[in-house]
Amino acid sequence: MKYLIFLTIFLNSLFAESYSSGRTDVAPVNNQLYIKECGSCHFPYQPGLLPTNSWKKMMVNLDKHFGVDATIAPEDFETLSKYLNDNSAEKNMQYKRSNRIVSSLLPGQEADSISTTPYMVQKHREIRKDLITQPDVKGLFNCMACHTTADKGIYSERAINIPNFGRWED
Template sequence: MKLLIITLLFLSNLFSSEYASSKVGVKPVDNELYKNECSACHFDYQPGLLPSKSWKKIMSNLENHFDTDASLDNEDFQTISEYLEKNSAEKAMNYKRSRRIVNSIASNEIPQSITKVRYIIKKHNEIRPSLITQKEVKGLFNCTACHTTAQKGIYSERDIIIPNFGRWED
């Protein structure tokens, strides 16, 4: 009887965590240093939105980070680099968007930004370019302009509200 109860508890925890990660597209950011440093200038993108090879490339050129000097001291650089590596898309395959992102990237490809990932481009191809480039959105890089639950790692279509357009429905 004890074994049955332990087994049921184990399965319950397993399925509840799988269910939770299936609702969340990517693991939410849970590193305060990363959050503070990166969100000072832009949305703190979840590490699961890019593979580790992309994060390494981005981190290797912080002095020219999208035309801004985002250099860090060595300790912060190490901490953030390790966080990105540990939580990159290929390490977060139990999250559906991370899994789809990894599957969309060729083995010899190193996207240098989230907007260069084939999966991300494909998910936005039905949206008129003028809605993406309008001043309230600015570009595909500005996730929170339309994805109302992006901070939580949820990018579902039912949570999209495009400025000057409204709710997105496929």
């Protein structure tokens, strides 16, 4: 009986922790060069949101980075490539989102962007398209528009506030 009580308390604490809005879902960005270079144009996405092969593909195509020439100095390229590789999703499997993103990909599959990974597509499937494409959001690429704690690596459903709609409730 003692073991059953202990197990119940333990499982409840795990559930409570995973549901908490303060739990980090993906390792936060901790590289100032990455924040400066990448964050000057868009949200500095956590490296744990894509696997290494996707980051490599993105980095070698910086001259055509989503329709923009984002070419950087060779030494910055090397530093940022190493940072993205060392902190990519498959190297951060202890984080819930990184683990789920990697698990959603087929062997050898390369995602062209975070928002096109099977996991992200599945997570956003219930959200009406007009809420995602509205001017205050613009698309799934704009994490901070709805995920108010995305910059901290927290993508909890409790921290979602969709502009012109309000709190998201499943």
